[in-house]
Amino acid sequence: MRVLRLGLRGSDVMEIQALLRKIGYNPGTIDGVFGSQTEQAVKQFQRNNGLTPDGVVGANTYNALRKFLLGYNAYTIKPGDNLYTISRRYNTTVNRIIAANPGIVPTNLRVGQRIIVPYGIDVVDTNIDYTYEIMERDIVGLKARYPFIETGIAGKSVLGKNLYYIKLGNGPNQVFYNGAHHGLEWITSVLLMKFVENFSKAYADRTTLAGNDVRNIWSQSSIYIIPMVNPDGVNLILDGLKRDNPYYSRLIEWNNGSTDFSRVWQANIRGVDLNHNYDASWNLSKQAEARYGITGPGPTRFSGPYPESEPESKAVADFTRSHNFRLVLAYHSQGEVIYWTYLNIIPPGAQRIAQLFADVSGYTLSEPAGTASYAGYKDWFIDKYRRPGFTIEVGRGINPLPISQFNEIYNDNIELLLLAAIV
């Protein structure tokens, strides 16, 4: 990671600001700009942690911050310790420590025993630019404190980033949720990651989530989630085009000569729109390109040379083929709309489920028009499996939606996310 100091800006600065706020400091506005108030907060953190208070986040300070970013610390049991005193020290609960350490016997702690202690803070931040690196670390942090979740890799992006999946539950009813096929729509990754966190937390704490018995869902269903299908695109939006990008000059060309990708780029890093790259009326999607003036790779709507030509769409399709999904949700932004048909195909039960989703979310049901109805993930799923598949467009406004819409989007979708696993 780069050294952060006064005057710098970026998603990494924003992440540190959000963390400082979360653990009780005042870095000022969480805006990704390292100003004097952020510098003061860093100095205060350094003083409290025995570091040189220079206001610069270098290796030592970053190291001290990192355990808070991950949300847990490895702790070695000392004489006289019990889980209650440890939980007090870390501002957490005995329950959380037990959840993070399967097999631990609270009445029989051994001196020298190493345990995981989750801090009493949430892992997934919902007030920052959510890059691939932040998501990756959140997955590590969540897996450490909630070891009962399964995590894995469904494939790699063009630039070699992992296409992570997370599995909640161990029941026979398999469902699949994915987000951020489109770079601008990274807020859907935050939605799915926060869902993972809150679902896991409710499971560990034996509490309900939006009135639902999470343990019941856990035993009935297996919820597979790929929160970020297009990590190269998301990072291009949030961090800009880096010099070492192997597609550097081609990307500028594909972006009509502009180096600003932050408001336009939906595609993967090779300029293919992943949600126009599935094998469902792909030829029609290809033919429609001319109507939109698309002649090759670019920010949006280029279908690629052939279906599943891209490693990301291929990985998602392979993941689907290797499971037995009863239902899928593909999260996009924006419009507060649910698409639930493909051409004239209505899978059994889809209409009833679509109506339930509309009822719990307040979103409108719609049938797609034009190229939006071709070669998308849910189109392919419905076509191939004749089972319910949904594209859900969250939020309202112009992409990328501001993260300030997060709470509303989460509240609109939490019941839908739970319902989709049992409906």
Ligand SMILES: [Zn+2]
């Ligand atoms: Zn989209």
